[in-house]
Amino acid sequence: MSEPLPQVLPSYLDPAHPGPWGIYLEQVDRVTPYLGSLARWVETLKRPKRILIVDVPVELDDGSVAHFEGYRVQHNTSRGPGKGGVRYHQDVTLSEVMALSAWMSVKSAAVNLPFGGAKGGIRIDPRKHSLGELERITRRYTSEIHDIIGPNKDIPAPDVNTNGQIMAWMMDTYSMNEGATTTGVVTGKPIALGGSLGRVEATGRGVYVAACEAARESGIDIKGARIAIQGFGNVGGTAARLFHEAGAKVIAVYDHTGIIHNARGLNVLALFDHVRESGGVGGAPDSETLTPQEFWSLETEILIPAALEGQITHDNADLIHTRILVEGANGPTTPEADDIISAKGTIIVPDVVANAGGVTVSYFEWVQDFSSFFWTEQEINHRLEAMMRAAYAAVSGVARQHGVSLRTASFIVACTRILEARQVRGLYP
Numbered sequence: 001m002s003e004p005l006p007q008v009l010p011s012y013l014d015p016a017h018p019g020p021w022g023i024y025l026e027q028v029d030r031v032t033p034y035l036g037s038l039a040r041w042v043e044t045l046k047r048p049k050r051i052l053i054v055d056v057p058v059e060l061d062d063g064s065v066a067h068f069e070g071y072r073v074q075h076n077t078s079r080g081p082g083k084g085g086v087r088y089h090q091d092v093t094l095s096e097v098m099a100l101s102a103w104m105s106v107k108s109a110a111v112n113l114p115f116g117g118a119k120g121g122i123r124i125d126p127r128k129h130s131l132g133e134l135e136r137i138t139r140r141y142t143s144e145i146h147d148i149i150g151p152n153k154d155i156p157a158p159d160v161n162t163n164g165q166i167m168a169w170m171m172d173t174y175s176m177n178e179g180a181t182t183t184g185v186v187t188g189k190p191i192a193l194g195g196s197l198g199r200v201e202a203t204g205r206g207v208y209v210a211a212c213e214a215a216r217e218s219g220i221d222i223k224g225a226r227i228a229i230q231g232f233g234n235v236g237g238t239a240a241r242l243f244h245e246a247g248a249k250v251i252a253v254y255d256h257t258g259i260i261h262n263a264r265g266l267n268v269l270a271l272f273d274h275v276r277e278s279g280g281v282g283g284a285p286d287s288e289t290l291t292p293q294e295f296w297s298l299e300t301e302i303l304i305p306a307a308l309e310g311q312i313t314h315d316n317a318d319l320i321h322t323r324i325l326v327e328g329a330n331g332p333t334t335p336e337a338d339d340i341i342s343a344k345g346t347i348i349v350p351d352v353v354a355n356a357g358g359v360t361v362s363y364f365e366w367v368q369d370f371s372s373f374f375w376t377e378q379e380i381n382h383r384l385e386a387m388m389r390a391a392y393a394a395v396s397g398v399a400r401q402h403g404v405s406l407r408t409a410s411f412i413v414a415c416t417r418i419l420e421a422r423q424v425r426g427l428y429p
Contacts, residue, residue, distance in 0.1 A: 010047070012094070019095030020309055024102045026335045031411035034402060038419040045105075045415060048098055049116075050074040054144035056122060058136045060129075068124050068137060072145045074154055075101035075117040078421040081152055082118030083108055083359060085159025085188075086141075086166070088134075092121035096309070103330055104359070107352040109414035111391045113363045118154045120145065126161045138166050142173040149174065151184035151370070157362050158188040160308070164200075168193055184369035187362035196365035197377035199358075202384060203328070204238025204306075206357015209388040211239075211302050211326045212246075214349050214406075217396065218323060220301050223247035228298050228322070230254040231306035232281050235328045235355065237272065239304055244268040252290065252298055255307070258282025259290040261298070296320055305332035306355075312337045320346070327351035342405055350407035352414065353388075353395055360387050 009015050009025075018025070028045050035042060056068040071094055074082040084104040097119045105117025122141055126134055148154060158167055167186045171193060174185045183194035191197065198205075215222055225248045229236045232255045240250045249265030257280025260266065266287060274284045282289075290298075296312075296319040303320065305311050306328025312320070317337035325341060326349040327333060333341070333348065342348060361384055368374045375383075399409035 019093055020099035020331055021095040021102075023331060023335060024099045027407070027411055028415070030335075030408055031415055034404075034408070034412045035415060035419065038416060038423065041419045041422050042415075044076070044078075044419065044422050045102070048073050048075045048101060049077060050148065051094070051098070052145060052148055053094065054141065056137055056141045056144060058133065058140055060133055068122050068141075070120070070122045070141045070144060071097045072120040072148060072154070072156075073097045073101040073118060074148065075119075076105040076418060076422075077116035077154075078418055078425060079109060079116055080114040081116065081150075082154035083113075083115035083157070083362065084118040084120065084154075085157045086120035086122075086162050086170075087160035088122050088124050088126045088162055088166075089160050090123060090125040092123045097121045099309075100330055103352055105418060106411060106414040107356050107359055109417040110352050110395065110410045111356045111360055111387060112417070113359060115155075115359070115363065118156075119159075120156055121159075134166070135169050138169040139173045142170045143177065146174060146177050149185060151182060151366070155184070155362070155366060156186045157358070164188060164190045164195060167195075184366055187365040189365070194365070194369045196361055196368055196380060197375070198380035198384065199361045199365060200234055201238040202361035203355050203358035204235045205242065205381065205384060206360065206388050207235060207239045207304060207306065207326055207328045207354050208242040208246075209357070209385050210349050210354040210392055211243075211304070211324065213389060213392040213396075214324045214326065214347055215302065218347060220323060224249065225301040226251050226299070227302045227304065228252040228254075228295065228300045229304045229306060229328075230295070230311060230332075231304075231328065232271075232275060233306070236304065236306035237275075239306065239328060240268050241272075243302075248302075251300065252295055253281045254290075254292070254295050255281045259292065259295045260284045260287035261290045261295075262287045292316075293319060298322075302326060304328045307332070310334060312341070314340065317341050320344075322346055324349065326354045328355050330355065338405075338407065348405060348407060349392075350410050352410050353391055353406070356391065357384055357388060360384055 054070045101119035108115040189195035252261040300322045303322035309331035312333040317340035
């Protein structure tokens, strides 16, 4: 970790173990020399605007009362209301939520959406709770963060282990407290409550579009290209299907149940059926099982980590042999691993661009809720693909201009936009 890091860490984080927030700070330090006169505002990026930690007490089905720790972090709102998901995971930490909120600021600005960055989470293993318990936990959490969220303040969305049903409960709870139905308070809702067509597949579709743009620039034909994917949920699964439809060979998939491989290409459509029946990719027919080391060592044209953050580190970066790495997850590659992989000539399409499809269609949903006029799925996919291509082109152009990586270029584009907004707004009072 660099020397200045402990000086900018807030008092509630451990300088020796800053967690994901430390990764984000390193990324900001790398981009600062390219910000010109805006660098005087760079400390704005290193301090979240607002952090709320809440207690979530809930009566469980057996009559006992359990307490869960919940967070909502608003990193920056200079360009618009906060935007970011809510994750339910037993290992959620404040540092993680802080970093994710900051990456949402960068992501929204990189795609030029009128949002700032925010993120939420509850330290809970949802697999250990009934649907009724999850509803009560969600409603209590929403009530606790009610004062700082809203369609013009901060708009939550689904993330790890949350979905349209969780968003429906959040919207209903917020609306009951407001005394009026407020569909725009969250995105990723069911269609019946003002959700948007195309939202479920949006992140995976964006990953696919970003990968195709990077492949086109690199002279790689998607048809026949070898693809390996970590994660087979909405992001990894959607990307796998789109690559399969385009004629690529998805040769390996890695999820919490195992790692499967077929050098000739997996039957992706049959794999969806297997996952629905068994809960994961492990044991899929017509495949062999790999170890994590073997998975990361596969020779591919495109590698997509679409699971959790911190999956590619200095411990496994040397194993990777791919021409393009497309980050479907948030923060899957540490800065040290980023340097190792880039030194091999691998192109890394960073998360703040690659997986921005989700927040882009969330923006479409928010706009549709305000206007009460809804678009077709074809219109949404067309608009999404156009915005993703434009964002990739802008970042790629800056990368060539400065001779930097796509990640640094994306931070240059995004941080410039954020700090320009901060500068022209000024400080109040």
